[in-house]
Amino acid sequence: MSRKPKINFLSGYSPELQQQAENLIDSGKLPDYLRKRYQPGHSIVGSKALYQYTLELKNRYLRQSAPLNKVEYDDRIDVIHNALGLHTHISRVQGSKLRSKKEIRIASLFKQAPEPFLRMIVVHELAHIREKEHNRAFYKLCQHMEPDYHQLELDLRLYLTCLERFGPLY
Missing domain, CATH: 1.20.5 (Single alpha-helices involved in coiled-coils or other helix-helix interfaces)
Structure with a gap:
């Protein structure tokens, strides 16, 4: 057993x-x-700064991808039970045109988390612009944007465990 x-x-x-x-x-x-x-910490605490941070990464690695309409911190994302970040792709017909919006929402917990963890989550959500599923191509793209992606993912999971067991680190 x-x-x-x-x-x-x-x-x-x-x-x-x-x-x-x-x-x-x-x-x-x-x-x-x-x-x-x-x-500890970083200076990317507002949604405007987060949008700029994400846009810089997107422009560096995913220039050919569709533009992002919104990137913001979201207090409603429950990290422990739900997700760390969310990506949405909404298509709407407006008249004779099809409009598409891409949005990324990051859990507010990452306002206080170390910057590499924020970068890992942003990279993860950006990778979903090209790859919808968590497959080999998805993780290869994540590693292209962040070579230490897998170590950061493991350490982020340890960080979340630490928050749950010991409280804030800093």
Whole structure:
């Protein structure tokens, strides 16, 4: 009988990695591990700044993609039970034309999170502009935009676990 992991955010990872994370949690060293790796905060706290930040990444890596209509922080995204960010693609017929809007919403938690975690979420949502599903091409695109994508994703999951278990880091 396999045991259920103590760490909800790491359930898809190997049992060995989960055990390493559990050891960090049990010893109380997880907050120190994250503090050593990531500096606190960033200056991208408003939705206007977030839009500019996202647009710079999009223009650097996805120039040929459709424009973004809106990028904003969203207080309604429940990180623990739902998602970290959302992307929407809305098509509407206006007269004889088809109008398309692309929006990205990022959980407000990332206003206080270290900047690499914000970048990882923005990259993830931008990748959905080209790749709708979480498939090999999607993750390859994420790694093209952020070479440390997989490490950041793992550390973000540890960060969320840390917030849940120990409270704010900084």
